[in-house]
Amino acid sequence: MLVGDNPFHGISHLSQERSKARISVSEDPDAAASLVCLALDNGANGFMFSVSETTLAILKKIREKGEISRLGLYAIVPYAYEYVRLATQTGGLVGLAKRFSKQLVTSRNLGAIASGVKGVLGMNPEALLRTYLSYEISRIKSAAGKDARIESVLLHEVITDMALALNLDWLFQAYSRYLFKHHITPGFNTCNFPTLVTELRECDMEVEETFVATPFNRVGFQMNPSREKCEKTLREMRKPLVVAISMLAAGYLKLPEAADYLAGLPNVRGVAVGVSNDKHAMETFRILNEKLR
Amino acid sequence: MGERKLRVGVVGLGKMGLVHTSVLNVLPNVEVVALCDKSDLIRRFFKKVLKHVPILDDAENLSGYGLDAVYVTTPIPYHCNVARTVYQKKISDNVFVEKTLAASFKEAEELCGLARRSGGVNMVGYLRRFYVTFAKAKSLLDEGKIGDVSSFKAYAFSSDFVNTKVENRESGDRGGVLADLGSYGMDLALWFFGDLSVKSARAESIVQNNAEVLRFELCQNQGITGICDVSWCMKDYRMPEVGFTVDGSKGTVTVNDDWVELRLRDDASSRWYRQDLNDNVPFCLGLPEYYREDKYFVSCLWEGREAEPCFESASKIDKMIEDVKNRLRKGD
Numbered sequence: 001m002l003v004g005d006n007p008f009h010g011i012s013h014l015s016q017e018r019s020k021a022r023i024s025v026s027e028d029p030d031a032a033a034s035l036v037c038l039a040l041d042n043g044a045n046g047f048m049f050s051v052s053e054t055t056l057a058i059l060k061k062i063r064e065k066g067e068i069s070r071l072g073l074y075a076i077v078p079y080a081y082e083y084v085r086l087a088t089q090t091g092g093l094v095g096l097a098k099r100f101s102k103q104l105v106t107s108r109n110l111g112a113i114a115s116g117v118k119g120v121l122g123m124n125p126e127a128l129l130r131t132y133l134s135y136e137i138s139r140i141k142s143a144a145g146k147d148a149r150i151e152s153v154l155l156h157e158v159i160t161d162m163a164l165a166l167n168l169d170w171l172f173q174a175y176s177r178y179l180f181k182h183h184i185t186p187g188f189n190t191c192n193f194p195t196l197v198t199e200l201r202e203c204d205m206e207v208e209e210t211f212v213a214t215p216f217n218r219v220g221f222q223m224n225p226s227r228e229k230c231e232k233t234l235r236e237m238r239k240p241l242v243v244a245i246s247m248l249a250a251g252y253l254k255l256p257e258a259a260d261y262l263a264g265l266p267n268v269r270g271v272a273v274g275v276s277n278d279k280h281a282m283e284t285f286r287i288l289n290e291k292l293r
Numbered sequence: 294m295g296e297r298k299l300r301v302g303v304v305g306l307g308k309m310g311l312v313h314t315s316v317l318n319v320l321p322n323v324e325v326v327a328l329c330d331k332s333d334l335i336r337r338f339f340k341k342v343l344k345h346v347p348i349l350d351d352a353e354n355l356s357g358y359g360l361d362a363v364y365v366t367t368p369i370p371y372h373c374n375v376a377r378t379v380y381q382k383k384i385s386d387n388v389f390v391e392k393t394l395a396a397s398f399k400e401a402e403e404l405c406g407l408a409r410r411s412g413g414v415n416m417v418g419y420l421r422r423f424y425v426t427f428a429k430a431k432s433l434l435d436e437g438k439i440g441d442v443s444s445f446k447a448y449a450f451s452s453d454f455v456n457t458k459v460e461n462r463e464s465g466d467r468g469g470v471l472a473d474l475g476s477y478g479m480d481l482a483l484w485f486f487g488d489l490s491v492k493s494a495r496a497e498s499i500v501q502n503n504a505e506v507l508r509f510e511l512c513q514n515q516g517i518t519g520i521c522d523v524s525w526c527m528k529d530y531r532m533p534e535v536g537f538t539v540d541g542s543k544g545t546v547t548v549n550d551d552w553v554e555l556r557l558r559d560d561a562s563s564r565w566y567r568q569d570l571n572d573n574v575p576f577c578l579g580l581p582e583y584y585r586e587d588k589y590f591v592s593c594l595w596e597g598r599e600a601e602p603c604f605e606s607a608s609k610i611d612k613m614i615e616d617v618k619n620r621l622r623k624g625d
Binding site for chain 2: 125168225
């Protein structure tokens, strides 16, 4: 049972009004870290987060509280929102690439820099991917410390789904290869679960050895192409691999009914849900414990 | 056209170009056969990533690919040049241009003329028409649920440039806040209420000679008046958001990206969230609206029917943008 980070980024997919209300939480990493720890006390055992300055500050605070070894980390990269915003501000993808190169150099991650130079000189997408992953993993380790357990690094849905659309088999394979090599389970965040499972199988990957974070909720919100097809794909899995996200359909559903729905599904390995205050953190994981364990 | 696939080219491989290329690639009976970008870096990268598609350096070189349609997804200042080339070089008669149609009304008029003479299908990418919430609002208004419309208030806000140093901003290619965000409000207003003209405009904040927070008033010849507030430096708008409150003789419709509400004078009210409005699509990339938009344009191509907003409709937005800018310059 994972604590999700959406409230810490001020995200609510139900409405921007709720997002605005949540933004105060995101401005206080100490309060957010305390919420994660409270969720741990109430049954959560992991933290699923997009790698951003906000979440890295939260990890640092959890480490300072001496609690980092209690939770598994499930990192989502890239933090698409921040990169899109940077691209907007820097005049597009080329501007973004320049800005990222600058960040990479100032990170002093020599392995990543070397791989990046090689990738740029040869225009080698796989080398660039390795550079990027090395950079993000080093950021997490630097914030969370040596006691941190990085269980999985998941590819953000925008990249996963774009790779699916463009049939970029090499990306799925190279991504997984790099993470397995570093003893981290590769993961994919997607809004097209059945299509992803088909694609991974077609490029001879062991689907059951990866994590897939994808929406599962009673109203079928963000379950494309349909709730029925997503449930069918889930039933046909040989092993549980899915971390259900958006279980509340972005706040549209109440937790008990949402948990009842998930409890009735096979092959769900975990669930990630965001919490935005103490009461919410305690109740959420208490109810999930009752319904799902 | 039987089992034949539509052959599509995309010019401009920024964010929108990649999104459209990806979505087109999953649409049945569509084949992306050529891509084009001016940047050498982008071309070199995508030649390695997308090995099966030629990546060209100039739209002129799309000749000879037998294209059924071209998507123009370059920065706004290049829309006119690229679309003109597509028509004049007879690369395709069918053209999709990301919003806004052009960088000026004069350019927009030129493209309307070229499109008319080609006789093809043309469309401008005003995505919010494909949001389930705005589509629901449109049907409520068309059904006369709130009676005769008298006025509306609209906003288009984002936090894209909050806390950004002025010298770090390279926003020119997006055409300024009016083209980037205000155009969404204008397009929805035209879609909801028909032709409108600019009555007044006022800038609250000006950076590098560009208005960043502004308000303009619109009016329609049947008496509907409206106010639209636009800003891309509005705090707490993590994602851009557009919203309308429309007043009528029998009630009010309020709509934004997330929900739509109908409130009648007798206090009866209903609210529909995205979750209530069948928001799923066969393939979702980022937002489900991209799939609906591209599928709609492709359907229009197959069926040979006019798409909306076509160049002619969208050029009215370029006109309104120019009118707002003129009024800001004159100070009225």
